[in-house]
Amino acid sequence: MNAQGRALGRTRRVMTGSTGFVGSHFALRSWQANNPPITLTRASSDAAAEARVLDALGAAQRSLGQASLPELAAPFALPADLTQPGCGLTPEQLLRLRRAQPEQFWHFAASLRYEDKHRTEIFAHNLEGTARALELAHASGCHTFVYVSTAYTAGRRQGAIEERLHDLSAGFNNAYEESKARAEQAVADYCARAGLRFAILRPSIVIGPYATKSTGGSRTGLYGFLREVGRVGRALRALGRPVEFRGDGGTTCNLIPVDWFIDDILALLDEGLQNGGVYHNTLSRPPTIDQVGQVVARALDLPGFVIDPRSTLRSALEERFLRRTAFYGSYLWNDKSFQRQRPAARELSLTDLEDYVRGFLRETALATPDSAAANMSRVASRPA
Numbered sequence: 001m002n003a004q005g006r007a008l009g010r011t012r013r014v015m016t017g018s019t020g021f022v023g024s025h026f027a028l029r030s031w032q033a034n035n036p037p038i039t040l041t042r043a044s045s046d047a048a049a050e051a052r053v054l055d056a057l058g059a060a061q062r063s064l065g066q067a068s069l070p071e072l073a074a075p076f077a078l079p080a081d082l083t084q085p086g087c088g089l090t091p092e093q094l095l096r097l098r099r100a101q102p103e104q105f106w107h108f109a110a111s112l113r114y115e116d117k118h119r120t121e122i123f124a125h126n127l128e129g130t131a132r133a134l135e136l137a138h139a140s141g142c143h144t145f146v147y148v149s150t151a152y153t154a155g156r157r158q159g160a161i162e163e164r165l166h167d168l169s170a171g172f173n174n175a176y177e178e179s180k181a182r183a184e185q186a187v188a189d190y191c192a193r194a195g196l197r198f199a200i201l202r203p204s205i206v207i208g209p210y211a212t213k214s215t216g217g218s219r220t221g222l223y224g225f226l227r228e229v230g231r232v233g234r235a236l237r238a239l240g241r242p243v244e245f246r247g248d249g250g251t252t253c254n255l256i257p258v259d260w261f262i263d264d265i266l267a268l269l270d271e272g273l274q275n276g277g278v279y280h281n282t283l284s285r286p287p288t289i290d291q292v293g294q295v296v297a298r299a300l301d302l303p304g305f306v307i308d309p310r311s312t313l314r315s316a317l318e319e320r321f322l323r324r325t326a327f328y329g330s331y332l333w334n335d336k337s338f339q340r341q342r343p344a345a346r347e348l349s350l351t352d353l354e355d356y357v358r359g360f361l362r363e364t365a366l367a368t369p370d371s372a373a374a375n376m377s378r379v380a381s382r383p384a
Contacts, residue, residue: 008033008266012101014142016040016082016133017108021218022148022206024056025258026108026265028064031057038100040080040087040136049077063216064209064259076100082109082129087136097140104144105137112220114176114327126179127186134190144197145187146273151202151254151280151338153181158334163202163278163341173330188276199273203261203281204338210257210348213355215363222255225328226296226360232321233300242304243297244318245325247332249290249307254282254338255353260346267343282338284345289332291350299357307332 008030017023018039030037043049061068078097081088089097111118111125130147137145154161155172165184172178184200191198207223208216215223229243236243256264264281287295293305322329 008035008269010035011103013037013104013106014040014097014102014137014140015106015108016080017110017148019052019056020108021216022203022258022261023108024060025209025216025262026106027053028057028060029262029266036076037106038076038078038097038102040078042081043077043079045079046077049079053077059217063212063214065212082132083124085132086139087132089136094139102140102142104146105133105140105142106146106148107133108148109133110148110180112176114174116175119175122175122179126176127183130183131186131190134187134194138194138196142196144199144273145191147184147187147198147200149180149184149200149202150177151204151282152177153184153202154336155181156334158336161280161336161338163280163339165278174327197275199275200278201265201281202279202338204254204256204283204286206258206261207255207356208257208359209259210352211259213352213359215360216258218258222356223360225325226357227364228321228325229296230300230361230364232317233302235317236302240303242306243293243302244306244308244311245322245329245332246309246311247289247307247329248309248335249288249293251289251332251335252286252337253289253292253331254286254336255348256281256283257348264343271342279342280338280340282340282345284347286348287350287353292353295350295354295357299354299361
């Protein structure tokens with residue numbers, strides 16, 4: 001077992017979000033280090049919780065192009081609900097959890113909704129749910145709480161973003177960002193009162209595994225944007241019109257492959273998480289929005305992709321498209337540079353990004369016959 005495997009294998013952990021996109025990859029690495037985490041999963045019974053976890057682990061492994069899971073004892077899975085007091089655990093289940101003597105509590109679970117119309121639900125999951133996870137971590141005997149947040153708790157801030165808790169004065173682009181930022185504050189406050197160590201991880205926009213350039217099962221972030229562009233692509237091609245947004249084309253788009261994020265976690269564990277540490281899990285030299293747009297336009301065989309601060313709406317189709325992509329509009333301005341101390345950041349090339357976009361198109365069959373043929377021609381013409 002390598003050093004990073006030892007970092008995962010030597011500590012008993014509880015985690016939420018093991019059936020989600022990112023959490024399932026962390027659970028898989030833990031499993032492969034012969035130390036499956038104790039998972040809290042929305043389900044009706046222990047057996048149903050275990051089945052959900054195993055399904056998620058299998059999906060994560062397939063997305064990495066790996067063989068079947070190693071033979072281990074059945075996972076310790078408990079049915080839980082973060083919207084309920086005590087996370088929905090019975091006194092007997094809490095006793096069972098305490099007897100396992102967990103040391104760390106990893107909180108991955110979150111609502112990825114962002115619209116203000118869902119604000120109550122978003123805060124119930126992301127803020128109140130985090131408060132209940134903190135209480136359960138304390139009640140179960142854990143001494144460390146690790147909160148998986150987002151780099152975009154920076155909200156409307158611009159420029160260099162430091163690895164520290166933010167004050168909330170700059171405001172936010174949506175309810176999701178605000179809920180996660182307030183949850184970070186809640187983690188720090190609760191842990192100070194309860195005497196728990198804590199760390200906050202802030203990945204940027206998480207995409208599928210670098211190992212396969214697949215989506216890894218994600219349908220949000222970059223993939224949600226690609227899906228919406230793909231839906232209007234045929235009509236825009238017929239009109240000879242580019243995809244057009246109001247924004248600053250020089251704004252960066254910070255993406256991180258999910259397996260790179262897990263690599264970051266392992267490196268941090270191996271070095272030792274600092275109590276109260278905030279860690280950006282981001283790329284160095286991320287592509288600009290304009291560069292991402294040009295990659296997308298080529299892959300979908302669109303007439304172009306325009307980011308212009310003076311752009312105006314021209315048709316009902318474009319108005320409808322911009323409504324459906326309103327979430328992404330806020331990320332076309334207010335460029336940010338996420339500072340990170342450790343571990344060393346990696347760089348995603350435009351060729352890598354193109355492979356990711358084409359991987360998404362293959363998985364979702366959004367590529368048209370013409371664009372698929374053009375893509376094949378371009379691939380064939382690349383030097384070996």
